[in-house]
Amino acid sequence: MRTIHIDQIVKTIEQLCIDANYYINDDIMEELNKALKTEQSQIGVDIIQNLIKNALMAKERKIAICQDTGMAVVFMDVGQDVHIVGGNLIDSINEGVRKGYENGYLRKSVVGDPIERVNTKDNTPAVIHFNIIEGDRIKISVAPKGFGSENMSSIKMLKPSDGIEGIKKFIIDTIDIAGPNPCPPIIVGVGIGGTMEKAAILAKKALLRPINKRNDLNHIKEIENDVLKKINMLGIGPSGLGGRITALAVNIEVFSTHIAGLPVAVNISCHATRHADATI
Amino acid sequence: MKYSIRAPLTKEITCNLKAGDTISINGYIYAARDAAHKKMIELLDEGKELPFDIMDQIIYYVGPCPAKPGAIIGSAGPTTSSRMDAYTPKLIQHGLKGMIGKGLRSKEVIDAMKAYSAVYFGAIGGAGALIAQKIVSEEIIAFPELGAEAIRKLTVEDFPVTVIIDCHGNNLYDIGKNKFRKIN
Structure with a gap:
């Protein structure tokens, strides 16, 4: 049994929300660069070049790649030997999202009720998928999804x-x-x-x-x-x-x-x- | 063709633009998306005035990110235009001359564009960090309670767009796709 305090979960999710929105992953940058060589349309090449420039600018200035910073989808692979202390796990995930979107200057795009459609102003709640795995660690993946x-x-x-x-x-x-x-x-x-x-x-x-x-x-x-x-x-x-x-x-x-x-x-x-x- | 145009537009400008033209826009445009469109149509239905004079204006479908300290605006790329289709013909009838967004438009919107000489521009979806650099001032002018969806007046310099649908109904999405399509 290993103990993990919710403060660590909040902090990790805050940072993952910001990192995911500022930095495009290397595998995608590689494929974009390859696509420059295979695209046959000139306007298509121009657009891919602009997407690469956009990613580099977002990284350099630490700003969002896209204004639609998404609804936060959080995959939690929780080791069965983990004991979570300090509070409610779901609340801590949402607290991490709240802090990430506020401190990262990310857009708040979530409405509380799908019919009444009032913005929750902090991008919560997240969509959370739990999975129980072996071990005493938690793997957290944050995937902000634009609509x-x-x-x-x-x-x-x-x-x-x-x-x-x-x-x-x-x-x-x-x-x-x-x-x-x-x-x-x-x-x-x-x-x-x-x-x-x-x-x-x-x-x-x-x-x-x-x-x-x-x-x-x-x-x-x-x-x-x-x-x-x-x-x-x-x-x-x-x-x-x-x-x-x-x-x-x-x-x-x-x-x-x-x-x-x-x-x-x-x-x-x-x-x-x-x-x-x-x-x- | 490549052009630089000033906003607000005139009928003479919009009628000269052809699908596929690349355009730099200078001047001011209005940012509005889903919730603001719903509210604008409610105002018109109640016989009230819109929060800005829409005659000859361009609306940019965008909900920007908050600005970081020292910046004018956060990332500000286009959102999907088709969600505004239900509201757009009425705004065109009231004088709207240009729209900037991304993605397909309905037949009703295209018919209204042809009838009133309006034009639909595309900005690069997913390039919001880059596009934000072309916005030199931002002012919330209506519905501040909507947050990212509030109506904003934006001053733009060399704001890059492509004419997607011109006032004759020519559609670059169809023209471009047909040129490269190799499968049925």
């Missing part, structure tokens, strides 16, 4: 007979309909299997994986590569103004499912696909 891309995401309960071709068609159709709205070039997170909510959470988790790393399973890796190739034949291009680079990567995660089902969730994310993590 330009979130709004274009989709989930469908396919039939097993729809098979691989049905899965590919649903992913590609979702990206085609999204068009310029989610700020292409995008990153596509896909969850296949489980139940409806499991597929959606897998799709979100898929976005945490480095975009230069393919799924370990060969048959899934093949789907990732083929779907990416086809998405980049749609012609949408950077900012949707026409071009080759509509997506930088397709990350798929899978889980066992029911004999009668084939749930597929497609979570679209912008080029920045912000996430930062720490283990305490």
Whole structure:
């Protein structure tokens, strides 16, 4: 048994909210630089150059990459031998988000009730996913999610007979309909299997994986590569103004499912696909 | 073509712009997004005046980040325009001449743009840190209680946009996509 005080959780989440919003991850910067060489549209190249400049400016001046600093999605992988002391865990996560968004000069984009729509003015509550793991540590990942891309995401309960071709068609159709709205070039997170909510959470988790790393399973890796190739034949291009680079990567995660089902969730994310993590 | 234009606009300016033109905007524009649009339409429906004279103006769909000490404004890139579609035709009828945002527009918006010679500009989604450097002053002029969604008057210098939909209804999203599409 190891004891972790909630003050440490608050402090860690505050810093992760700020880091995720200021600094683009290296794997994404690498793919943006590669995309400069493969994009055939001149306006597309200009846009990617501007996105790279934007990321460098955000880093240098310590400001948000994008004004939509998102709703904070927090993955908490809690070791089963951890004892949390000092207060309520969920309150401490929200306190970390509150401090991060205030002290980082990040936009407060959350409304308290989805119908009444009054801004909570501190970007809480966060969306929290708990997972119990082995060990005596907590791995915290903060993934602020903007809604330009979130709004274009989709989930469908396919039939097993729809098979691989049905899965590919649903992913590609979702990206085609999204068009310029989610700020292409995008990153596509896909969850296949489980139940409806499991597929959606897998799709979100898929976005945490480095975009230069393919799924370990060969048959899934093949789907990732083929779907990416086809998405980049749609012609949408950077900012949707026409071009080759509509997506930088397709990350798929899978889980066992029911004999009668084939749930597929497609979570679209912008080029920045912000996430930062720490283990305490 | 590349142009530098002044805001507010005139019908002569908007009618000359073609989908695909790259534009630098100088002058002042108004920032408004979802909640502010809802409130503006409620005011018009009640027969009241808008918080600013909308004739010939440009609205930028943006909800900026708070400014850090010493800065004029925080990151300030475009938000998705289609959420304003329900409110836009009425604002165009009242004189709105330009919109800056990102993403698709409805047929109703495009019809109103054609009827009243309005133009839809795109700014780069995801480049909010860069775009903020082109904003030289910011003043909240209405609905301060909306926070990031309050209406702001922004002075801009060489603010970079592309004409997405011109006043004839030509649409760069369709033109650009068709040029590079290799799959049906």
